[in-house]
Amino acid sequence: MDPVGGEIKTPMLAVQIRKERRNSGASSFLLDVSMEVPAGITILFGPSGAGKSTLLDCIAGLVRPDAGRIVAGEEVLFDSSIGINVPAQKRRTAYVFQTLALFPHLSVEENVAYGLKDLHEEERQRRVEEILGAFRVEKLCRQKPGAISGGERQRAALARSLVTDPRVLLLDEPLTGLDADLKAAIVDDLRLWNAAKRIPILYVTHTREEVDALGERVIALENGRVVSHGAPMDVLDAPRRKRLAQAAGFENLLSGAVRDLREADGVMRVRLGESPCEIEVPLGYAAAGDHVQVAIRAGDILLATERPRGLSARNVIEGRIVSLEQRGTLVTARVDCGVVFVVHVTPGAARALELSVGKQVWLVLKTHSCHLVK
Amino acid sequence: MDALFLSLRLALCVSAILLVIGMPVAYWLAYSSWRGKFLLESVVALPLVLPPTVIGFYALVAMGPRGPLGKLWFMFFGHGLAFTFGGLILASVLYSFPFAVQPLIASFESVDRKLLDASAVLGAGRLRTFWRVILPLSLPGVLTAGVLSFAHTIGEFGVVLMVGGNLAGLTRTVSIDIYDHVQSLEYADANRMALVLLAISFGVLSLVYAVNRRVWTPWAAK
Numbered sequence: 001m002d003p004v005g006g007e008i009k010t011p012m013l014a015v016q017i018r019k020e021r022r023n024s025g026a027s028s029f030l031l032d033v034s035m036e037v038p039a040g041i042t043i044l045f046g047p048s049g050a051g052k053s054t055l056l057d058c059i060a061g062l063v064r065p066d067a068g069r070i071v072a073g074e075e076v077l078f079d080s081s082i083g084i085n086v087p088a089q090k091r092r093t094a095y096v097f098q099t100l101a102l103f104p105h106l107s108v109e110e111n112v113a114y115g116l117k118d119l120h121e122e123e124r125q126r127r128v129e130e131i132l133g134a135f136r137v138e139k140l141c142r143q144k145p146g147a148i149s150g151g152e153r154q155r156a157a158l159a160r161s162l163v164t165d166p167r168v169l170l171l172d173e174p175l176t177g178l179d180a181d182l183k184a185a186i187v188d189d190l191r192l193w194n195a196a197k198r199i200p201i202l203y204v205t206h207t208r209e210e211v212d213a214l215g216e217r218v219i220a221l222e223n224g225r226v227v228s229h230g231a232p233m234d235v236l237d238a239p240r241r242k243r244l245a246q247a248a249g250f251e252n253l254l255s256g257a258v259r260d261l262r263e264a265d266g267v268m269r270v271r272l273g274e275s276p277c278e279i280e281v282p283l284g285y286a287a288a289g290d291h292v293q294v295a296i297r298a299g300d301i302l303l304a305t306e307r308p309r310g311l312s313a314r315n316v317i318e319g320r321i322v323s324l325e326q327r328g329t330l331v332t333a334r335v336d337c338g339v340v341f342v343v344h345v346t347p348g349a350a351r352a353l354e355l356s357v358g359k360q361v362w363l364v365l366k367t368h369s370c371h372l373v374k
Numbered sequence: 375m376d377a378l379f380l381s382l383r384l385a386l387c388v389s390a391i392l393l394v395i396g397m398p399v400a401y402w403l404a405y406s407s408w409r410g411k412f413l414l415e416s417v418v419a420l421p422l423v424l425p426p427t428v429i430g431f432y433a434l435v436a437m438g439p440r441g442p443l444g445k446l447w448f449m450f451f452g453h454g455l456a457f458t459f460g461g462l463i464l465a466s467v468l469y470s471f472p473f474a475v476q477p478l479i480a481s482f483e484s485v486d487r488k489l490l491d492a493s494a495v496l497g498a499g500r501l502r503t504f505w506r507v508i509l510p511l512s513l514p515g516v517l518t519a520g521v522l523s524f525a526h527t528i529g530e531f532g533v534v535l536m537v538g539g540n541l542a543g544l545t546r547t548v549s550i551d552i553y554d555h556v557q558s559l560e561y562a563d564a565n566r567m568a569l570v571l572l573a574i575s576f577g578v579l580s581l582v583y584a585v586n587r588r589v590w591t592p593w594a595a596k
Contacts, residue, residue: 103493
């Protein structure tokens, strides 16, 4: 659903704000961001405490930034230089909170109708029915939020905020705690709804899986600043900072020293820690002797019980399994190769390979699965 | 029996008045971020620690013919305020103020702030948010406030004696009636009245505690 012509008319949310938060004590936290959010889903990603929720609160008008400018479409919602600060009630931003904040004493229907007080009874009824249908909760309209399931509550909360025909939709981790299928179904309904409305949707999450599932555009936030933005692959697969790397699901974060550069091949060799273990990684801005960090996803590492031959992968490392742990449908193996690697395999693979603690194994790593972290 | 009905009438008026003026005060105390808020909080709590005679004394002075309230009252109604039912109501409102306001503050504060944010984002102003969200979710607190100020007013003695005197049918409440009976050694009469008062107080307090245990809440807690 890319915009077809008329770029100017595409509603866009432009945010450029600074906000100092005075916590109890001296620790202060600075939100200093500048971003443009086009129509469609944009993911706001970052570790907890990065300022994601504060940013949404500023956009919704619940928190007043110290300085800056917020523009939705053609209307200025906040501009410190000319003293504009549209109150939250008049901003027409929809906001779905992490806790959903459905009114517990009102039925689903009454919750959804809450934001439509200015409409005629018939028009209000029509809009409520329409949105309840779009989010498949029409059958629950007389139930109280306490009596319906988590997924249904999330649908009801989405319906309540979207029925008001907002200019911007802010979602603060609204789908945490749902299983992947349910989450995907709700996101599909949201996309369907937005195909017609085409408003900017800012979707906050700190989990990697949600980024993969939603992926259109990602803005990565850390310590109150935008550290990168773009397509999910660009933002998350070349992590620039350690905490972001961990948040993005790079289970292996290894420090090492550059041994030599092979510029003709576009690679360099890195010796990991104090071990004799060396791996080949893509060429980065580094010189021989520099200390670097290498991020590798546990799921990107292959595990073999015999020394593999004839592979394109450049890194084959011998080691021993030091621990095995199954959680759900994922087996986590820790393999000591001088440094300890975390490797994810499926339970089926673990059984077929007869993995056990102490067993000798070989790890296979593609050069491009090794990401250099500055 | 006159005294009992007078006490009930007084308590009903006082709790109704307290609910009406207690709500805006409690709302402000619950949500204001003004740094000097503690001052008003202290004033509201004063009747909890002051002897009733002190409150009664100041109320009497204010309501007297030379006091500001007394003068004002005389201008409008042509008679004094002290030793009248109206004066009794006024003094009782002062005396029971914390019993109405504090449960209201507690229940307003316990409403999830995110619900207020949600209401604002959905376009509701403060008044609508109060009527549609805060008040319905604070009903146990409102009931507690009403019931406590009712019970407290029924049981008061010192303030009533100072401000109302002891005029049969006009300002002689149950507690003063009991005192009178004891003074004249009519123990049987005193006992009858005291038992009624005991029963009312027990019933009312059971109601408050039952509601606060959420024995009957109209929506299921998650």
